[in-house]
Amino acid sequence: MAWFSGRNSPDDDASTTDPAFGWESRGFIASAIVVGAVVVCVVVWLVAGGGGNNPTAQPPASPDTVEPTEQPTSQPTGPPATPGEPTTRPTPPPVNTGTGGCKNKTPDLRIPRAAPPAVSWQFETDMLIPLQAQGGPASTDATGLRSCFAHSPTGAVLAAMVTLGQIRNPDLTESVLRSRIAPGVGRTRALSEVRSSPTPRNSGETSQFTGFKVIDYLPDRAIVSIAVRLDAQKVASLPVTLLWSGGDWKLVLQPDGSFNGEVAPDVLQSLEGYVRFGGA
Structure with a gap:
């Protein structure tokens, strides 16, 4: 099963009149393999149709009714929230800490x-990102x-989600590329792309993280698949490679400037095999 792509298959004819597919016109998908489009819609992740308007496609199962197989939680890990309103439980970790994240000397491996x-799930513009005192992030400028994320599988998961959320913030996009992406x-x-085409502010439907799966883990490299709920019926997955570099996890971009290159997106039929993890 393929993961991501900037190319359309013959069945990828999502309707441009459907709000859930406002970013999925053929022109946009054709340009999505370059970083300008990837940075703009990094959490939409180029889901070109996914069978949404294809009468022969089987409708994907709702993520709210499908449970993962790996010791799932029955509810999201934070309380429901509305964009613009901070979550209140549990207490957020401190902005900077001398013991958590990358400073944790004995992380759980x-x-x-x-x-x-x-x-604690906190809003980054309109997307909830996870913060944990033990795993990170332990530093905010x-x-x-x-x-500053823990040198552990959990630290890699948190680093992937936080970085993917923050790169969508137009005020932080360039800083994220400089500091949170591997050289x-x-x-x-x-x-180069983001300087010539600044990231616009999102005004469409908001996607949210809903799960993860650690595909591979080594001390200096991790591959994590991040599941994102696009709407009530669709969940897409994005494989993210991270390197341990300079005392922290850094995400890797493909040579074309995207996260996925020419690998096709994967619209999940269920969350089987994923750990359910989301703030909304």
Whole structure:
């Protein structure tokens, strides 16, 4: 099963009149393999149709009725929230800490099979991102850029979600590319693209994180699949590669400046195999 792509298949004819597919015109998808489009819609993740208006496609199961197989939580890890209103439980970790995140000397190195505990979900523009005192982020600079994640599988999951959420904030996009993305050809191209085409503010439907799966983990590299709820019926997954570099997890961009290159997006039929993890 493929993961992501900037290319359309013959069945990828999502209606441009459907609000849930406002970003999915053929022109947009054709340009989505370059970083300008990826940065704009990094959490929409180029879901070109996914069978939504294809009469022969089977409708995907609702994420609200499907339980993962790996010790799921029965409810999201934070209280329901409305964009613009901060969550209140549990107490958020401090903005900067000398013991958590990348400063944690004894992180839990087990692959997480259940949602990380004691997580506070906070809004980054219109998307909820997870904060945990133990796993990170343990550092926030004056602009709001978050960093310093635990050198562990859970730390990699948190780093992926927080970075993907913050890169959508037009006030932070360039800072995220400079500080939270691993150096390479992809980052160089991304920085060039975002300078010439600044990230617009999102005014459409808001996607939210809903789960994760650690695909592979080594001390210097992690591959995490992040599940995102696009609407009440659709969940898409994005594989993210991270490198442990400079004492923190950094996300990797492909040479074309995108996260996925030419790999097709995966619209999930269920959350089977994923750990349910989301703030809304």
